[in-house]
Amino acid sequence: MTGAKRGDILQNSMTYGLFTGAFVMHYGAEKIGILVIPAGPGNTERQINLMRDFGTTMLHITPSYALYVASVIYDKGIDPRRDLKLKRAYLGAEPYSEETRKKIEDMLGIDIYNCYGLTEMNGPGVGFECKYKEGLHIWEDNFLMEVINPETGEPIPDGEIGELVLTTLNREAMPLIRYRTRDLTKIISEPCKCGRTHRRISRILGRSDDMFIVKGVNIFPQQIEQVLMSIKGVAQNYQIVLESYDEMTVKVEIDRELFDGKIERLIRMKDEIVDKIRSATMVKPKVELLEPGTLPISEGKAKRVIDNRTI
Amino acid sequence: MNKVYMISVFAENKPGRLERVTKVLAEANINILAFSITSTNGFGVIKFMVNKWKEAYDLLREKGFTVSLNEAIGIEMKDQPGGLYEVVKILSSKGINIESASVYVAETRKRAYLIVEVEDTSKAKELLKDENLKFLNPEEIQ
Structure with a gap:
């Protein structure tokens, strides 16, 4: 969907442990034959050394940390286009703007894809961007999605902003029915240029409760x-x-x-x-x-x- | 030994805080005799000894400041080299730890007072009562 394939090398800079983010990406990448470096977050010096030594081609990282790592790469006088083999990065776990994406893409000379998920729905990969980067395809064979008015609970038409509600379709041990994510987004129902028929959502715009x-x-x-x-x-x-x-x-x-x-x-x-x-x-x-x-x-x-x- | 008091005011470490406190005192015609500031990351405590402590305390409270009144001990020292040393030598020999200190100069080049706050004022006074020390009489500063 984003061009990742067997032979790629993924540096997974998300937190391992009780956070689902790192593991789902880790197992998913291994399944298609990608080498995973379980770097975890932090220790930026070592992150950069790993990128160089292993010839990392893909990163899984939070937007705020990606910005920081990119700035350290520059401070060290490394030219990412010449000295590193990075091709793409998957960013998630925090909301971030289109401007942030462009900035990191320019700094590192890579493509960045937005990833959406939540622990309650098994973690990342509930929605993923394709190469057109125009919203995230929700795996509709796995999740039934609705967008509702968070005040009234009523469904609202596609294209209008509201709270995303998800129902698991394939989970056996603990299915969740009409689970309110509290994440604000809108459904993009127009067909995507990539040809996939799964509908998309816009990037997450905020939350409908006071959780942060x-x-x-x-x-x-x-x-x-x-x-x-x-x-x-x-x-x-x-x-x-x-x-x-x-x-x-x-x-x-x-x-x-x-x-x-x-x-x-x-x-x-x-x-x-x-x-x-x-x-x-x-x-x-x-x-x-x-x-x-x-x-x-x-x-x-x-x-x-x-x-x-x-x- | 009568009691002397320090007034403590909590202040965020921002421009204008000391100005606000001293303005209140100035307008009430209260004289500051000794003063100190302790500050740490982001906040601090401003301490004053004034001539009219009760009035100053009530006024600052009324104006919404976070203020406390703490008993202190004023010990006379000579306003000359070695003056402070002579006094603190006695305090440390008695195992008295100074929590905060400031100086009130009663007569320049002659006589000053070390104003200290300690953990247990009455115990400290008891320990010091037989020493050859002169203590500040609150009436002197009214």
């Missing part, structure tokens, strides 16, 4: 709230600010009544917040302590998550 994803981990603001409310010295008001896909900042107001003038206690409290959020969510946050009254006071439904990330 950092470092590939699903996080609900309530998890953060539970931690904060369990710590003495923290006031009621807080905010989660997202500037990138691998970092979250938690802003917390301190409790005026419990302030005792000791900076050591504030430092300990801040460390406690970091540790407890990390054990609750698996993501280490940045924590900022604020003066009471700094954060906007909520009128009705509080806006806890400020997502400044661009899609």
Whole structure:
């Protein structure tokens, strides 16, 4: 579908472990005779060495990390077109824009294909782009797809944006019926130039609930709230600010009544917040302590998550 | 030994924070005698010793600042070389750890006070009472 074939070498820079992303791609690639380098994320120096030593032709990587790796490749004075054998990359696990795709494609001289999936549907590969890169084909022989209005639950016509709802058709042990993904997209029903008849969806535009994803981990603001409310010295008001896909900042107001003038206690409290959020969510946050009254006071439904990330 | 107090104000580490606090004190005609700032990554604590501590504390609270009143000990030292050394030598010999410190210069080139906050003020006072030290009398700074 994207030209990958026996003899290709896939460097899999997704997280192995409890995240389904790396494994599904790994087994799928092996099935068609592709050599897989289970690199995992991080250690950028080594990623680049692996690309050179093994002659990596394909990458499976998150968009934010791909951007970083590309910039390090440039900083090291490596010309990807001359020194590396990269042909294509599969990007998923985070929403990203068309501009980001073009930028990484230009930097590395490769083709990038968007990949969609979710753990509840076995991971990546629920939808995949073909060589025309005009939306993701959903494997409709495997999943029944609908798009609904997230407020009313009613189906909406193809081409309009709503929440993607999926039903598994071939899964035996744990079928899921009309599973609400909370991912916002639209169905593209026009036939694709590639000739496949499976309908496509647009790239994911956002979410219909307040769950957010950092470092590939699903996080609900309530998890953060539970931690904060369990710590003495923290006031009621807080905010989660997202500037990138691998970092979250938690802003917390301190409790005026419990302030005792000791900076050591504030430092300990801040460390406690970091540790407890990390054990609750698996993501280490940045924590900022604020003066009471700094954060906007909520009128009705509080806006806890400020997502400044661009899609 | 009467009590002296430090006023602590929590502040984010951003331009204008110290200005806001000192403006309140200035407008109430409160004199700052000693002051210090401790800051860490992103936030800090500003500490003041003032002439009218009760008034200053109430006023800052009323204005919405996050403020606390902490008892401190003022120990006289000579405003000359070795002055600080003479005092801290005694404190360390008693095993008293200084949590925060600032200096109040009562008479330039003559007499200053080391203002310290310690973990247990009454215990520290007890340990120091037989030492040849002069303590700051709060009435002196009213």
